[in-house]
Amino acid sequence: MLAAFARPGLAHVRAAALLARFASVEEPKPWLARASAYEVSEQSESLETDSGPTRARLYSPRGIENPPALVVVPGVHRLGVDEPRLQRFARAIAASGVAVLTPEVKSLTEYRIEPFGIATIGAAASALAKRQHVERVGVMGMSFAGGLALLAAADERYRSGIGFVVAVGAHDDLARVGRFFVTNAIPDAEGHTVQMQAHDYGIAVLMCDHADDFFPPEDAAEAKETLRRWLWGEEKEARARAAKLQPASREKLEQLFDKKTAALAPEILRVVEARGPAMREVSPHGRLGALHVPVYLLHGAGDSVIPPTETGWLAKEVPPAYLRTQLISPAVQHVELHGEPTAGERWALVHFMAQVLEEARDTR
Structure with a gap:
C-alpha cells in the first residue's frame, strides 16, 4: 500500500524537478535536484525514413537499465534538433529517468508542414522502441508537430510503435488556423467565435x-x-x-x-x-477515429500562433476512452513556460507532467 501511494508522489516530485530544470539554465533547488539526479549522455543518431536518412539525437539517463522512452518532436524551427530550448527540455526529461529521442523533421526546419513529417515521427517511434527492446514508446509533439504526432498514432502504418501521445500547442485544422492568422478570430468547439x-x-x-x-x-x-x-x-x-x-x-x-x-x-x-x-492531409480533424492510445493535451492559454481553441477541438476528436488530460494553462506560451505562474498553475503543470511520466513507465 505504501508503494502504491509513494509512486504517484514520486512522479510529482520528478515532474516538479523536470519543469524547474527546463525553466532555468540554473540547477533547481537541492531537494528537487536529487529527484532528477541522473546524469545524461547524448549521442547523434541517424534514422531511416521513407524520405531517406534523418538526423536525430538520443538523450539517455545513465545508470538505468531499460528506462521508459519518449520521442520528442520539435515544431517549426530552422534549428530542428539543435534548437537550444528543445535540447534543454530533452535533457530535463532524461534527467528524470526517461530516454528521449529527438528526430529532425526536415520539412518543419524549412517551414513546411507536410505528410512526410508523419512518416518521420512513425519511424522515430519504431526505432526508439527497437533500441529500448519494447513494443511501444510515447511521442510528444510540439506545436504543428503535435498534430502530426496524433496523425502518426492513428495511422495503421506507424501506430504499432506508439504507446501514447502528448500534444503541446497542437493544431486540429490547419486551414482554420491559417484563416485565424489574418482574421484574428477563430471558432471554438462549442460554436463560439474567439477574438484574439x-x-x-x-x-x-x-x-x-x-x-x-x-x-x-x-x-x-x-x-x-x-x-x-x-x-x-x-x-x-x-x-x-x-x-x-x-x-x-x-x-x-x-x-x-x-x-x-x-x-x-x-x-x-x-x-x-x-x-x-x-x-487536410496534415490536420487531425476528422482523422483520429482509429487512434487507440492514451492522449494528453497541453496548450498555452494565450497562444497567438496556434490558439488554445484548437486543443478544444482535439479533445472532441480524440476517442473519449483515450483522452486522459486536457490542460489549457496561462503558464505556457505556445511551447514554452511563460511569466510567473500562480501556485495553482504550477501545480496543474506538475500534475500534467507527472501523469506523462507515469504513462511512460506504464508503457515500458
Whole structure:
C-alpha cells in the first residue's frame, strides 16, 4: 500500500524537478535536484525514413537499465534538433529517468508542414522502441508537430510503435488556423467565435510554405529565402533581399515586415481555400477515429500562433476512452513556460507532467 501511494508522489516530485530544470539554465533547488539526479549522455543518431536518412539525437539517463522512452518532436524551427530550448527540455526529461529521442523533421526546419513529417515521427517511434527492446514508446509533439504526432498514432502504418501521445500547442485544422492568422478570430468547439490578436509569425510561415502561390515564378525562390531570413530574426538581411524583388513582390513583403497584414488578408484567405485538400492531409480533424492510445493535451492559454481553441477541438476528436488530460494553462506560451505562474498553475503543470511520466513507465 505504501508503494502504491509513494509512486504517484514520486512522479510529482520528478515532474516538479523536470519543469524547474527546463525553466532555468540554473540547477533547481537541492531537494528537487536529487529527484532528477541522473546524469545524461547524448549521442547523434541517424534514422531511416521513407524520405531517406534523418538526423536525430538520443538523450539517455545513465545508470538505468531499460528506462521508459519518449520521442520528442520539435515544431517549426530552422534549428530542428539543435534548437537550444528543445535540447534543454530533452535533457530535463532524461534527467528524470526517461530516454528521449529527438528526430529532425526536415520539412518543419524549412517551414513546411507536410505528410512526410508523419512518416518521420512513425519511424522515430519504431526505432526508439527497437533500441529500448519494447513494443511501444510515447511521442510528444510540439506545436504543428503535435498534430502530426496524433496523425502518426492513428495511422495503421506507424501506430504499432506508439504507446501514447502528448500534444503541446497542437493544431486540429490547419486551414482554420491559417484563416485565424489574418482574421484574428477563430471558432471554438462549442460554436463560439474567439477574438484574439494573431502573431505575425504565423503569416510569415504560411507565406514561406506557399511562396509559389504568393509570388510570380521569377520571385518565388528569392521571396521564400527572404521570408526564412525574417523568421530567423535577420531583419536587415530580409529587407535588403526584399528590395531586389519586383515592386509587387517587394510590397507584399514590406506589408508583412511593417505589420500591415490587413492588405494581405484577401490573398491569404484565397490561398488557404485553394490549399484546403493539402492542409487536410496534415490536420487531425476528422482523422483520429482509429487512434487507440492514451492522449494528453497541453496548450498555452494565450497562444497567438496556434490558439488554445484548437486543443478544444482535439479533445472532441480524440476517442473519449483515450483522452486522459486536457490542460489549457496561462503558464505556457505556445511551447514554452511563460511569466510567473500562480501556485495553482504550477501545480496543474506538475500534475500534467507527472501523469506523462507515469504513462511512460506504464508503457515500458
